[in-house]
Amino acid sequence: MLKYLMKRLLLFFIVIFGVVTVTFFLSHVIPADPVGAILGENAPQELIEKMERELGLDLPLGQQYSRYLKGIINWDFGISLRTQKMVAEDMRVYFPATLELAIFALIIAIIFGIPIGVISAVKRNQLPDSISRVFSLTGISMPAFWLSLLFILVLYYHLKLIPAGGRLSSGISPPQLVTGLYLIDSLIARDYIIFWDAFHHLIGPGLVLGWIQMAYICRVTRSSMLEVLNEEYIRTARVKGLKEKVVIYRHAFKNALIPVVTMIGISFGYLLEGSVLTETVFGYPGLGRYAVNSFLSLDLNAVIGSVTLIAIAYALSNLIVDLLYAALDPRIKY
């Protein structure tokens, strides 16, 4: 186990290093004229040169790379051209927002996904199964940005159930910073008005992402349950005369849970990705929207920062999944 842990950690760092290098290539090597793209074609020569110096683009590639690596190790990505603030500072504000949204969506996905998946497996090929399969396939096929638009049209405009977007209403100031997650911070500050308002703003994007992730969790739960229900020991349990409920929940469900836990971890990675589109539509001030805006305005430092952070978070969730997997299933030996 220890050997596996070391090996897996080593791989994690190799991957992070690779990710950072790929990002360097994408930001420094491939674009023919990054400064020209930012300033426009007709920018005066001295302005271009000044900017190249500022971004360090006039140095040889090797030096650019070492400068770039040093920056990342110190978690210093420089200043964002768009917001005129330190990129690391910006991300400290935006990342918790995405984290909060992702956790919120994941809770929705788990609460609905697992029971529906179990019912689907138990009632295989019957009506509940067909309904849940179509429902979850729809979730998997759903373009997140379009569903977000529909939610705004129906839930905000027609039913007035959710606010149009953002993270807090305009008259409400954020709670005192502890974790950066407004729901938790407002509870710590015992300010229930902020709590309710933040919750209200999470519903729209949370439901969009939650539904899509629920679909994945539901499918994995279903197929994992089906597999377990076919096992010999389930037959034995039934032959022993145990009640069907006991067989399903005590014997089958527990063993079916391992792939589900894996899927939940993978879901977390997907959520980071889905947040890019959903946050953009809902105007939710998270890392995803920050990334999109930096991409669209060719804000090089912010692009590098947000891509690196998202990739690290993604790789970290994969690492946790792998370790959990090894810890949960005693049969797996490395």
Next chain:
Amino acid sequence: MNSNNLHKKLDSWKKKHSSEISDIKESLFLIKRSPLTTIGLIIILLLVCVAIFAPIIAPYNPLEMHLDNRLSSPSKEHLLGTDELGRDILSRIIYGAGVALKIMLIVLAIDLPLGILLGLIAGYFGGWIDEIIMRMADIFMAFPRLVLAMAIGTALGPSLRNTMIAIALTMWPVYARLARGQTLSIKERTFIEAERALGSSNLKIIIFNILPLCFSTLIVRATLDMGNIIRIAAGMSFLGLGAQPPTPDWGLMISSGRNFLINQWWVPTFPGFAILLTVFAFNLLGDGIRDISDPHLRRGQG
């Protein structure tokens, strides 16, 4: 005489490939028995027809603007209404089918050969080549797909062609890993050893003995990915990093129709249905084909 000869040839061909033929027959039978898969297949076939015959089916030119008829609601003349430039939305959706299918096919046409090639090399030769290729795959898989595609798309400049390259670059590791796994298990089998003993070169073994056996697994995986490719491409277009105006691309149509969501809901809504239906159909088909190709599940259906 001639037809007799042909018959003989056909018979011998049938005999030679009898196992494949019966396999296909069985698969078709299983597809027919699963209504959801059949529905998926029918939708896809319709979609392909729509894409091919778009100029005949579409009531209007998808690029023709009528500024006097902007944002008109669905009516008899324009079944799904018109957009902000007075273009017929139905016609644009019909032409969009071709765009979506083209993106998907080109991405797979890049990824399948690339993934297979790298996977075969990694699996067959092993050692440091394997290490390098697979670690590269790990790195590319460490990015969330859309974020990497966005980064590549931005670096190359926003266009439909670059979107396809970007998506292809994010997906090859999946195929490389699969092909490698298959190669590893196949190359240990006795018949490969026999080939080698007979003096076949590595290249010959890879092409004639291993490659054909990898194919089915990779095709199944590709079917499962088809919907995903279309969805990611739509997301890229929506963000402005993919297809550029005036291409009748579904994601782009939603993106430009977004401003009219509240008062002219039909502009962004209908293209979204097209994406949903298409991705849904590909997922139905992919699920069905995976179930059929998995002998474990195949038995379970009886």
